[in-house]
Amino acid sequence: MEDSTVSLYKCSVVEHEIMTELFEELDSDIIACDFKFTIFVAAAVSSDRGILLKPMPPMYINNDRTFNFDGLLEVIKVTPKFRDLHYYLKTEQFLQCSIDVIILLHWLLVLDSTPSIRYLNESDFEDFLSNTEGTIAPTNVFEICYDSESEIERTFQNRGEQYGFQFGFYGFDGPEQCFSVLCSGSLNPMNSNNNAASIYLTMNVIPCLNRSSYKPCWPQSICGTMLKCVAICQYISRPEYVQHLNDDNDVLIQLSEVVRPRYLIFFAANPARLPVASDTFFEDDSRAAADISQEIEDEPVPKISSNSGRRYMVFGFSAVTLAASLYVFKNNSLGLKDLLDYNIKDIFNRFSNIFDKFLTKIL
Known part of the structure; x- marks a missing residue:
């Protein structure tokens, strides 16, 4: 039929x-x-x-x-x-x-x-305010909104109230794993018939990123065309299924049913410039029409520094010093090219303060 x-x-x-x-x-x-x-x-x-x-x-x-x-x-x-x-x-x-x-x-x-997803912009992070330094900031953050009346979600919440909840990071090998995870609410898309498959979470996003690599996605995407993906997961602290490792920096979970992805965070190698809020994306229809079929262009953003005066000192460098610096970077003479990549700086510049506050609140 x-x-x-x-x-x-x-x-x-x-x-x-x-x-x-x-x-x-x-x-x-x-x-x-x-x-x-x-x-x-x-x-x-x-x-x-x-x-x-x-x-x-x-x-x-x-x-x-x-x-x-x-x-x-x-x-x-x-x-x-x-x-x-x-x-x-x-x-x-x-x-x-x-x-x-x-x-x-x-x-x-x-x-x-179902489940629905929601893009989180700056205003959505205002409830998570605090001042934490040193966290790598994502390009985009999306909240996964499950049906609160579904049997799976009700069971998860009831068990969590009994044993308590905690949060941890889960690193994907690539964005291709995110779709089935989003739709199923499970972190085991490759082992869908094995709820006992072990899941490793970390308390720090950096190890997740170190184990991942940028992978190509849809070329027309607003979110970026080369992405790394990490999930912020809520898990039930049920002792028989949860084991803390490495001075509590890692968590081994032996039952996938006690873990629910709550947020998906993306790190783009070539992020597009995003609007502040999606409902103002097309305020100017004439401008939108003129933009049809044109490529989204990134604009460089000055590097954020704890001492704002440093950015002005850059303009005092001599042309010779600047040329030498560019030569070192281009030829990766010091082995630091990946750390200094423009796109990573762009990500830090636009989102670091927002995400630092967000992580401190939920973790």
């Missing part, structure tokens, strides 16, 4: 309705929508996509229950930037929108919306 979701999309009378619903979803939180599609694409192009791309879009499941990955990848290839798509839908330029793209995104962002 043909899947009801596929049948729905074959009826042309609902095309305007699904475009309207997709527009409303993009309009409410375009960055969160972009993020979800970005990790979906990462899973779709992964060599482990048969495991990681769950759930699979029903319109790409063949009659023999095999997956039409080639057809899916063709649609991904022609998916426009989300700010362009938002503009097309808002101005009802429907001929600019591939119906296959609309169907895929409507399924992913509207129909398959």
Whole structure:
């Protein structure tokens, strides 16, 4: 029997309705929508996509229950930037929108919306204020919002009230693992039938990043095209399943059911410039129209220093000293190129204070 979701999309009378619903979803939180599609694409192009791309879009499941990955990848290839798509839908330029793209995104962002995700901007961190130095700041932070009335979430909360909750960091090998983790609420997408598979968490984000590498994602993404991913997880401190290691800096958890990812944090090698809040993303429609199909350009941000006067001293350096410094960096003479990479400095400059306060509050 043909899947009801596929049948729905074959009826042309609902095309305007699904475009309207997709527009409303993009309009409410375009960055969160972009993020979800970005990790979906990462899973779709992964060599482990048969495991990681769950759930699979029903319109790409063949009659023999095999997956039409080639057809899916063709649609991904022609998916426009989300700010362009938002503009097309808002101005009802429907001929600019591939119906296959609309169907895929409507399924992913509207129909398959549990759990929901929320982009956290600066105002969302105001409740986590404190002054902590030395934490690496992410490019983007997303909150995973589970259905509070679901049996899984209620059971988790009830057990946590009995044994207590704690937080830790979980590092992904790459963003391709995030989609199935987001949809399942489990940190074991590769071992979905083994709840006893061990999970390692750390109390510091840096070891997670050291074990990860930047991996390519959707080229049109607002969030960046080369990403590292870390989850902030809440776990139940149930002694028979939780073991603290290395002076309590690491945690070994032997039952995945006592762990829930609560936030996904991303570190971009080439971050795009983001708006402060998604609901003001298209305040100026004429400006949005002029920006269609243009690449997002990064703007360099001055390096943050504990002594603000130091930034002004840079301008006093001689041309010879500057040239020598650039030569050392370009040729990695001191072995520090990765630490001084522009994109990492950009991440520190724009978000470090916000994320330091956020981590101190939840951990």
